[in-house]
Amino acid sequence: MEYVIEMLNIRKEFGTFVANDNITLQLQKGEIHALLGENGAGKSTLMNVLFGLYQPEGGEIRVRGKKVDIANPNVANDLGIGMVHQHFMLVENFSVTENIILGSEPTKYGITNKKDAAKKVQALSEQYGLNVDPYAIIEDISVGMQQRVEILKTLYRGAEILIFDEPTASLTPQEITELIQIMKRLIAEGKSIILITHKLKEIMDVSDRVTVIRKGQGIGTVITSETNPNDLASLMVGRQVEFTTVKGQAFPGEEVLDIKDLVVQDYRGIDKVKSLNLNVRKGEIVGIAGIDGNGQSELIEAITGLRKVKSGTIFVNGKDVTNMKPRKVTETGVGHIPQDRHKHGLVLDFPVGHNISLQTYYTKPISKSGIIDYNKINEKALQIIKDFDVRTQGPSELARSLSGGNQQKAIIGREVDRNPDLLIAALPTRGLDVGAIEFIHSRLIEQRDNGKAVLLISFELDEVMNVSDRIAVIHDGEIVDIVTPETTTEQELGLLMAGHTGHKDTQDLTKKGEDQHVE
Amino acid sequence: MSNRATNLLVPIVSVILGLLVGAVIMLASGYNPLEGYAALWNGIFGDMYTIGETIRQITPYLLAGLAVAFAFRSGLFNIGVEGQLIVGWFAAAYVGVAVELPKIIHLPLAIIAAAVAGALWGFVPGLLKAKFHVHEVIVTIMMNYIALHVTNALIRTVSDGGDRTESIFASASLRSEFLENLTEFSRLHLGIVIALLMVGVMWFILEKTTLGFELKAVGFNQNASQYAGMNVNKNIILAMVISGAFAGLGGAMEALGTFEYVSSKGGFTGIGFDGIAVALLGMNTPLGVIFGATLFGSLKYGALNMPNAAGIPIEIVEIVIAVIIFFVASGYIIRLLLLRASAKKKEAK
Numbered sequence: 120m121e122y123v124i125e126m127l128n129i130r131k132e133f134g135t136f137v138a139n140d141n142i143t144l145q146l147q148k149g150e151i152h153a154l155l156g157e158n159g160a161g162k163s164t165l166m167n168v169l170f171g172l173y174q175p176e177g178g179e180i181r182v183r184g185k186k187v188d189i190a191n192p193n194v195a196n197d198l199g200i201g202m203v204h205q206h207f208m209l210v211e212n213f214s215v216t217e218n219i220i221l222g223s224e225p226t227k228y229g230i231t232n233k234k235d236a237a238k239k240v241q242a243l244s245e246q247y248g249l250n251v252d253p254y255a256i257i258e259d260i261s262v263g264m265q266q267r268v269e270i271l272k273t274l275y276r277g278a279e280i281l282i283f284d285e286p287t288a289s290l291t292p293q294e295i296t297e298l299i300q301i302m303k304r305l306i307a308e309g310k311s312i313i314l315i316t317h318k319l320k321e322i323m324d325v326s327d328r329v330t331v332i333r334k335g336q337g338i339g340t341v342i343t344s345e346t347n348p349n350d351l352a353s354l355m356v357g358r359q360v361e362f363t364t365v366k367g368q369a370f371p372g373e374e375v376l377d378i379k380d381l382v383v384q385d386y387r388g389i390d391k392v393k394s395l396n397l398n399v400r401k402g403e404i405v406g407i408a409g410i411d412g413n414g415q416s417e418l419i420e421a422i423t424g425l426r427k428v429k430s431g432t433i434f435v436n437g438k439d440v441t442n443m444k445p446r447k448v449t450e451t452g453v454g455h456i457p458q459d460r461h462k463h464g465l466v467l468d469f470p471v472g473h474n475i476s477l478q479t480y481y482t483k484p485i486s487k488s489g490i491i492d493y494n495k496i497n498e499k500a501l502q503i504i505k506d507f508d509v510r511t512q513g514p515s516e517l518a519r520s521l522s523g524g525n526q527q528k529a530i531i532g533r534e535v536d537r538n539p540d541l542l543i544a545a546l547p548t549r550g551l552d553v554g555a556i557e558f559i560h561s562r563l564i565e566q567r568d569n570g571k572a573v574l575l576i577s578f579e580l581d582e583v584m585n586v587s588d589r590i591a592v593i594h595d596g597e598i599v600d601i602v603t604p605e606t607t608t609e610q611e612l613g614l615l616m617a618g619h620t621g622h623k624d625t626q627d628l629t630k631k632g633e634d635q636h637v638e
Numbered sequence: 639m640s641n642r643a644t645n646l647l648v649p650i651v652s653v654i655l656g657l658l659v660g661a662v663i664m665l666a667s668g669y670n671p672l673e674g675y676a677a678l679w680n681g682i683f684g685d686m687y688t689i690g691e692t693i694r695q696i697t698p699y700l701l702a703g704l705a706v707a708f709a710f711r712s713g714l715f716n717i718g719v720e721g722q723l724i725v726g727w728f729a730a731a732y733v734g735v736a737v738e739l740p741k742i743i744h745l746p747l748a749i750i751a752a753a754v755a756g757a758l759w760g761f762v763p764g765l766l767k768a769k770f771h772v773h774e775v776i777v778t779i780m781m782n783y784i785a786l787h788v789t790n791a792l793i794r795t796v797s798d799g800g801d802r803t804e805s806i807f808a809s810a811s812l813r814s815e816f817l818e819n820l821t822e823f824s825r826l827h828l829g830i831v832i833a834l835l836m837v838g839v840m841w842f843i844l845e846k847t848t849l850g851f852e853l854k855a856v857g858f859n860q861n862a863s864q865y866a867g868m869n870v871n872k873n874i875i876l877a878m879v880i881s882g883a884f885a886g887l888g889g890a891m892e893a894l895g896t897f898e899y900v901s902s903k904g905g906f907t908g909i910g911f912d913g914i915a916v917a918l919l920g921m922n923t924p925l926g927v928i929f930g931a932t933l934f935g936s937l938k939y940g941a942l943n944m945p946n947a948a949g950i951p952i953e954i955v956e957i958v959i960a961v962i963i964f965f966v967a968s969g970y971i972i973r974l975l976l977l978r979a980s981a982k983k984k985e986a987k
Contacts, residue, residue, distance in 0.1 A: 425864065444867065445867045465859075466855050466863070491848050
């Protein structure tokens with residue numbers, strides 16, 4: 120079998136830390152090869168070695184059978200290796216074509232020749248069925264479309280081997296389906312793909328083979344059709360992993376959160392939440408399913424006091440908290456795992472211990488008459504670090520240097536430990552690996568079983584289906600339907616999220632959707 | 639190389655490099671660098687008198703440095719220390735001249751007046767920043783000019799058209815016979831005690847109080863602070879007020895200690911601006927400010943001796959001093975060079 124890329128026994132060290140130890144990855148021509156590993160397992164390091172951003176301490180790289188030394192990304196480009204980054208590297212107010220030619224602008228008499236470039240972009244777009252308008256401005260097009268621009272960028276530069284770094288992290292279910300089509304088209308046109316991911320479902324759907332790495336070690340390569348998600352997960356984590364979160368029946372009690380006719384505006388003064396009604400009871404998890412940007416953020420910010428409510432009311436435990444200050448809302452018994460852990464959840468330059476006390480630093484026993492007892496902060500931190508399995512060197516390590524999963528565990532520890540009557544969890548598992556996701560889900564369910572109310576906001580249908588007792592589908596600032604996970608399907612949710620209401624016609628559409636999937 | 643060794647080596651190498659380049663500049667301009675540095679050394683440590691004067695010079699730098707550092711730690715860039723210091727100077731001198739009271743009341747009153755004046759001068763930019771998102775750098779720069787000219791006008795009014803106020807009553811003075819006797823009658827005054835006390839106050843606020851916790855949190859991440867229920871606006875205003883109070887106290891040092899009066903000024907004192915460098919040299923920590931202020935105060939005062947004792951023109955002296963401070967501030971570059979050197983050594987092995 121012909122290998123287009125062989126990374127043999129790669130070793131990469133950072134000081135005394137070994138990020139990659141003896142990892143071998145062999146990419147066959149025309150295959151989609153998944154690279155699977157937990158957060159921090161060393162996937163990105165390995166790919167950065169391949170892309171010339173890091174130099175390995177050991178091992179060798181062969182491209183089409185020839186040993187190569189990839190000193191920098193330009194060498195990688197010349198070898199036909201292209202990378203589609205997780206965080207797009209696009210200039211927002213440039214056009215598609217301008218972004219694609221950026222760095223290698225074709226010139227005519229010293230003047231950039233955009234017209235020819237646009238033609239070439241158009242041709243490539245058609246060849247691979249990408250459907251991108253070369254003249255569109257980046258900030259006007261959807262995230263899925265922006266990703267296609269990234270793909271075009273690599274194709275334009277003549278890439279034969281494409282590395283996709285967590286490509287589905289920010290896509291909607293529909294966009295994911297489309298991306299999978301595109302990847303298959305690329306393969307049909309003779310390209311080879313390395314897909315970095317920790318989503319097992321995608322791997323099962325698209326990949327031909329999977330290379331697993333765990334804690335920097337190469338575990339091995341398996342053929343996708345001969346394995347299953349369970350085996351892959353245990354290979355990746357190194358132990359058995361529970362998938363469908365185990366949870367007993369819910370016994371909902373009285374209402375904790377009651378929202379009536381809520382209207383919230385964004386900073387431009389546009390209504391993002393429109394006459395929204397919702398309630399969450401003790402002992403249940405209500406999941407809010409919806410596509411990003413349909414008012415979820417504004418809804419949470421309104422409940423937690425971070426954003427002004429235009430009209431309507433919010434009651435927590437029978438108490439009117441509409442337009443209360445954030446601290447007052449918190450003290451009413453609301454815990455909030457924020458959507459953006461770096462922006463809102465943590466003070467990254469504070470130690471872990473400070474962050475764990477971010478909501479309680481001013482209360483007894485940590486503070487007495489304005490004086491903080493840092494010993495108490497450390498005590499608390501050590502307890503949370505232990506209870507919530509936060510992997511850190513200790514309370515005085517800066518939050519910035521923790522991995523995403525551990526940062527999230529610290530936040531969840533902080534919020535859950537206060538034992539709030541209402542826990543709002545916004546995208547609590549975004550970007551985390553299965554081990555951490557499992558842990559976080561079980562904590563949410565534990566809160567529910569302790570008779571607390573949980574409001575879960577997620578863009579991941581799997582998560583909403585697995586964890587929620589009731590699912591409220593949000594579209595354009597309104598709850599369009601409330602369904603139960605037992606009686607709905609992902610297809611139905613997907614359509615509701617896209618704004619199709621009414622159960623009757625959804626069935627036809629569902630069928631159609633399935634047909635498309637088979638194609 | 640171990641971390642601790644690097645930490646120790648960096649400032650030493652920086653100072654040596656600064657001195658070397660300074661020497662080259664003196665040589666190139668035709669002066670003897672050895673004589674120059676000897677004069678500098680004697681200007682700082684020559685006898686008890688110069689030591690006393692050096693410490694006196696360090697005192698206002700300490701407070702100006704604290705003011706800048708405190709604002710920095712809260713995420714604010716207070717360029718207005720100069721103006722806050724000037725109004726503090728005037729306020730202290732005015733209280734010192736206007737009334738005669740028992741020392742136990744008069745001196746604290748004059749000191750507090752300076753702190754309040756500085757705090758007020760910091761309050762305005764803080765308020766504008768918190769309420770209207772006006773950038774504090776713009777406002778504080780403008781407040782500097784306002785301070786300069788308003789105090790000049792007030793001085794003329796108070797002194798019936800004169801250029802300076804009367805000298806303050808002895809009951810408001812920071813001068814101490816003990817310190818004067820100790821230092822061969824330098825102008826060293828009790829202000830250094832107040833300045834060092836304030837270093838402790840800043841440390842205490844930042845490291846021991848809930849207020850300090852909030853100020854630092856707001857300085858690092860306003861969004862997360864707001865999420866955690868902190869009043870971001872209140873903290874911004876408070877940070878500027880406290881910073882301004884430190885600066886105002888710096889003015890009191892001049893009014894009640896060094897000069898015992900206030901005179902109208904043709905331009906800024908420069909102490910407030912140098913405070914920015916002092917704070918940054920000290921990494922915005924209370925202890926670091928002591929280091930920065932000592933370096934600045936010593937070099938500034940010691941340099942005065944270089945034209946007299948070594949015949950080096952003041953312009954060259956100022957360049958040399960600036961070069962030394964520049965190298966100390968470039969610690970980061972030195973650190974990088976040291977790391978490279980040690981990495982190469984490792985490879986060679």
